[in-house]
Amino acid sequence: MTDLVLETSNLTRFFGEKCAVYRLNLKVPKGVVYGFLGPNGAGKSTTLRMVVGCLRPTYGKIKVFGLNVFSDRVKVMEKLGYLPEKPVAYPYMTPMDFLVYMGRLSGLTRKEAVEKARELLDFVGLGRLAYSKVNTLSAGERQRLGFAQALINEPEFLVLDEPTSNLDPVGRFDILNKVRRLAEEKGLTVLISSHVIPEVERVSDYVGIINNGLLVVQGRISDLIAEEEDEYLLEVSDSKKLLERLRKEDYVIEVRARDHKSVYLKVDLNKSKALWLTLPKILAEEKLALYGFRPIGDPLERLFLRRLGVAR
Ligand SMILES: Nc1ncnc2c1ncn2[C@@H]1O[C@H](COP(=O)(O)OP(=O)(O)O)[C@@H](O)[C@H]1O
Ligand SMILES: [Mg+2]
Known part of the structure; x- marks a missing residue:
C-alpha cells in the first residue's frame, strides 16, 4: 500500500x-x-x-x-x-x-x-x-x-x-x-x-x-x-489526399481538412495504435510530406470538461 x-x-x-x-x-x-x-x-x-x-x-x-x-x-x-x-x-x-x-x-x-x-x-x-x-x-x-x-x-x-x-x-x-x-x-x-x-x-x-x-x-x-490524447493536427503537403485515405481507416472517428495543408483528426482511443502503424505507410504511398504532427487541445482540460459533462 x-x-x-x-x-x-x-x-x-x-x-x-x-x-x-x-x-x-x-x-x-x-x-x-x-x-x-x-x-x-x-x-x-x-x-x-x-x-x-x-x-x-x-x-x-x-x-x-x-x-x-x-x-x-x-x-x-x-x-x-x-x-x-x-x-x-x-x-x-x-x-x-x-x-x-x-x-x-x-x-x-x-x-x-x-x-x-x-x-x-x-x-x-x-x-x-x-x-x-x-x-x-x-x-x-x-x-x-x-x-x-x-x-x-x-x-x-x-x-x-x-x-x-x-x-x-x-x-x-x-x-x-x-x-x-x-x-x-x-x-x-x-x-x-x-x-x-x-x-x-x-x-x-x-x-x-x-x-x-x-x-x-x-x-x-x-x-x-494517457487516454485523452486523441485529437491531432497534421501538417502535410496535400491535405485532400490524406483526407481521402484516412476516411477509409476504421480507427478514425472524425477527419477534416482545415485548409489545403492541414488535417484535423480524431482517433478512437482503443484503436489508436493502428494510427501509428498505418500513417507512415499512407504517407509513403501517397508521396505526402509530413511537416507537423501534434496532439491538440489540452488533455487535462478535455478530461475535465468531459467528466463534467460539458464536452462529448
Ligand atoms: N458557511 C456556509 N454556509 C452555507 N453554504 C456554504 C457555506 N460555505 C460554503 N457553502 C456552499 O457550499 C458550496 C461549496 O462552496 P465552496 O466549498 O466554497 O466551493 P469552492 O471553494 O469550490 O468554490 C457552495 O454552494 C457554497 O455556497
Ligand atoms: Mg473556494
Missing part, C-alpha cells in the same frame, strides 16, 4: 439543506503535488477547511498522516501548513511581526521565528515590504504573506486554497514554481485547489476533480491523460 498523507472516507458536509460536499474519498500519496480542481462552488474550500480541521464534517472520516484531524489536532497541526481562501492577517501588524507572531505560536523561539520570517518573506517575494503595515498590502501581496505563514512551521503537508487567485500571471508563475520546488527539494506533500486547469497541470502529479460536491475523478495525471 502506498503511503497516504491524506485519506478521507465518505467525507460529507451539509450547510442546512444544502449539500456542499458528498461522500468524498480523497487519497493524497506522500510527496506528490495533488491538484484539487473544480468550478466555483464545487466544494473545494469546504473540503480543505475540513481537511485542516477548521470545519466539522457532517459525517465521514479524515486521516492526515494516519491521525484523526480533530482528536489528534496538535500533532496534526505540527506537520500541517494551510493557506485559506481568504488569508487573514492583523491589519496593523507588519508582515514581519505577523510571521514572527505565527512562528512563536507554532513553538519557535523568538530568534528562530525572526530568522524564519526573514527567510520566508524573501522566499515569497515580500522582502521589501517586511515592515509595511498589512492593511497597505495589495490582495496579491496578502496572498503571498498567507503563503509564507503556511510555511512558518516547516510543514510536511501543505494545503493551499487557490493560492494564485489574486496574483497576476507573473506572480502566478512564480508562486507555482515555488510550490513545485518545495515538493521536489523538500519532499513536501501539497494539496492545492484551483479552478484554473493549466495551473494545476503545471505543478501537479495527481489530480482530483470535484463538481457539485462529488469527486468525479482522481488519479495520477499522466495515467488519466
Whole structure:
C-alpha cells in the first residue's frame, strides 16, 4: 500500500439543506503535488477547511498522516501548513511581526521565528515590504504573506486554497514554481485547489476533480491523460489526399481538412495504435510530406470538461 498523507472516507458536509460536499474519498500519496480542481462552488474550500480541521464534517472520516484531524489536532497541526481562501492577517501588524507572531505560536523561539520570517518573506517575494503595515498590502501581496505563514512551521503537508487567485500571471508563475520546488527539494506533500486547469497541470502529479460536491475523478495525471490524447493536427503537403485515405481507416472517428495543408483528426482511443502503424505507410504511398504532427487541445482540460459533462 502506498503511503497516504491524506485519506478521507465518505467525507460529507451539509450547510442546512444544502449539500456542499458528498461522500468524498480523497487519497493524497506522500510527496506528490495533488491538484484539487473544480468550478466555483464545487466544494473545494469546504473540503480543505475540513481537511485542516477548521470545519466539522457532517459525517465521514479524515486521516492526515494516519491521525484523526480533530482528536489528534496538535500533532496534526505540527506537520500541517494551510493557506485559506481568504488569508487573514492583523491589519496593523507588519508582515514581519505577523510571521514572527505565527512562528512563536507554532513553538519557535523568538530568534528562530525572526530568522524564519526573514527567510520566508524573501522566499515569497515580500522582502521589501517586511515592515509595511498589512492593511497597505495589495490582495496579491496578502496572498503571498498567507503563503509564507503556511510555511512558518516547516510543514510536511501543505494545503493551499487557490493560492494564485489574486496574483497576476507573473506572480502566478512564480508562486507555482515555488510550490513545485518545495515538493521536489523538500519532499513536501501539497494539496492545492484551483479552478484554473493549466495551473494545476503545471505543478501537479495527481489530480482530483470535484463538481457539485462529488469527486468525479482522481488519479495520477499522466495515467488519466494517457487516454485523452486523441485529437491531432497534421501538417502535410496535400491535405485532400490524406483526407481521402484516412476516411477509409476504421480507427478514425472524425477527419477534416482545415485548409489545403492541414488535417484535423480524431482517433478512437482503443484503436489508436493502428494510427501509428498505418500513417507512415499512407504517407509513403501517397508521396505526402509530413511537416507537423501534434496532439491538440489540452488533455487535462478535455478530461475535465468531459467528466463534467460539458464536452462529448
Ligand atoms: N458557511 C456556509 N454556509 C452555507 N453554504 C456554504 C457555506 N460555505 C460554503 N457553502 C456552499 O457550499 C458550496 C461549496 O462552496 P465552496 O466549498 O466554497 O466551493 P469552492 O471553494 O469550490 O468554490 C457552495 O454552494 C457554497 O455556497
Ligand atoms: Mg473556494
